[in-house]
Amino acid sequence: KNEVEQSPQNLTAQEGEFITINCSYSVGISALHWLQQHPGGGIVSLFMLSSGKKKHGRLIATINIQEKHSSLHITASHPRDSAVYICASRGGTSYGKLTFGQGTILTVHP
Amino acid sequence: EPEVTQTPSHQVTQMGQEVILRCVPISNHLYFYWYRQILGQKVEFLVSFYNNEISEKSEIFDDQFSVERPDGSNFTLKIRSTKLEDSAMYFCATTTGNTIYFGEGSWLTVV
Numbered sequence: 001k002n003e004v005e006q007s008p009q010n011l012t013a014q015e016g017e018f019i020t021i022n023c024s025y026s027v028g029i030s031a032l033h034w035l036q037q038h039p040g041g042g043i044v045s046l047f048m049l050s051s052g053k054k055k056h057g058r059l060i061a062t063i064n065i066q067e068k069h070s071s072l073h074i075t076a077s078h079p080r081d082s083a084v085y086i087c088a089s090r091g092g093t094s095y096g097k098l099t100f101g102q103g104t105i106l107t108v109h110p
Numbered sequence: 111e112p113e114v115t116q117t118p119s120h121q122v123t124q125m126g127q128e129v130i131l132r133c134v135p136i137s138n139h140l141y142f143y144w145y146r147q148i149l150g151q152k153v154e155f156l157v158s159f160y161n162n163e164i165s166e167k168s169e170i171f172d173d174q175f176s177v178e179r180p181d182g183s184n185f186t187l188k189i190r191s192t193k194l195e196d197s198a199m200y201f202c203a204t205t206t207g208n209t210i211y212f213g214e215g216s217w218l219t220v221v
Contacts, residue, residue, distance in 0.1 A: 033210065041199050043153075043212040086153070095205040096143040097166055100153040 002027045004089050006101040013108050019074040021104045023087035026068065030090050033098060034061050034072050037084040046072070046085075077108045113139075116202050116213035123220055126191050131216045133185040133202030139211075142185045143203040144177065146170070147215075153201065159185065192220045 003026040013019055023032070034046040047054050047061040049070065054061050058077075063070040074081055084105050088098035115134045123129050133142070144156040157167040159177050174196075176188045189196055197220045202213040 031208070035212075040214065041147075041217065042214040043201060045210050045212070048208050048210075088153070095208060096141055096203050096210050097155055097158050098145075098153075098210070099155070102152050 002029065002089055002091055002099045004087060004099050004101040006085075006087055006104050008104060009102065010105045011107070013077050013106070015078055015108055015110050017077050017108075019077050019081075019106065019108075021072045021085050021087075021106070023070045023072070023101055024068055025070075025089045025099075027091070028065075028068075032063055032070050033088045033090065034070070035086040035088060037086060037103065039083075043086070074106075077106075079108045079110050082106055082108050113211040114202055114204055114213040116200075116216050118216055119214065120217045121219070123192055123218065125194060125220055129189045129192055129196075129218060131187045131189075131200050131202075131218070133187075133204075133213055134183055135185070135204045135211070139204035139206050141205045142177075142179070143205075144187045145201040145203060145212075146198040147201065148195075148198045156187075156200075189218075192218075194220050196220050 005024050007022045031048055031050045033048050036044045036046055049063045058075045060073040084103040086103045088100045117132045142159040145153050147153045155168050157171045158165045174190050179185050199215045199217050201215050204211050
């Protein structure tokens with residue numbers, strides 16, 4: 001059974017800081033998602049990775065398949081980045097059956 | 111406009127009552143999923159649905175739960191006799207290719 005763990009659980013930053021959130025998983029996966037959950041509860045997909053690195057605006061996601069580890073970086077953080085960031089792994093061929101981490105609560109202060 | 115619309119956004123129900131949560135994808139997505147998130151806990155997979163049948167389900171998805179797509183657009187999750195521990199946020203999701211889209215969630219409170 002795959003376990004997905006994130007660190008840190010809570011992260012507070014000042015506007016402009018570089019932020020890193022880490023995710024590790026216990027068994028081989030076919031892909032890893034980074035998701036954003038806002039206070040209202042809705043979940044938005046940020047990235048889907050199966051190898052290497054992806055970048056979208058100020059967000060960068062990397063994955064190391066051998067080490068079973070992924071990171072989400074936010075450059076030049078902004079208060080609007082405050083949210084819960086969740087990594088979720090996909091094990092097999094079912095694109096939507098994901099195993100979720102517990103989430104990282106990010107608060108960015110102006 | 112969201113890809114996936116869920117209703118209701120919030121429902122309070124008495125223990126033992128039946129609840130139906132609805133999900134409407136905008137475009138012609140074929141794969142559907144239900145997840146739940148108990149307050150303060152991880153999001154958990156409940157069930158996946160494709161071609162009008164369940165393709166996979168978790169241990170959580172017991173006989174109290176059922177899913178169907180009655181009219182080709184709505185995708186519903188029914189809880190037959192709600193328990194206090196069913197109180198959670200329920201998310202519908204759909205996939206097209208490698209992209210997953212979540213609804214805004216339906217917050218169910220069982221009292």
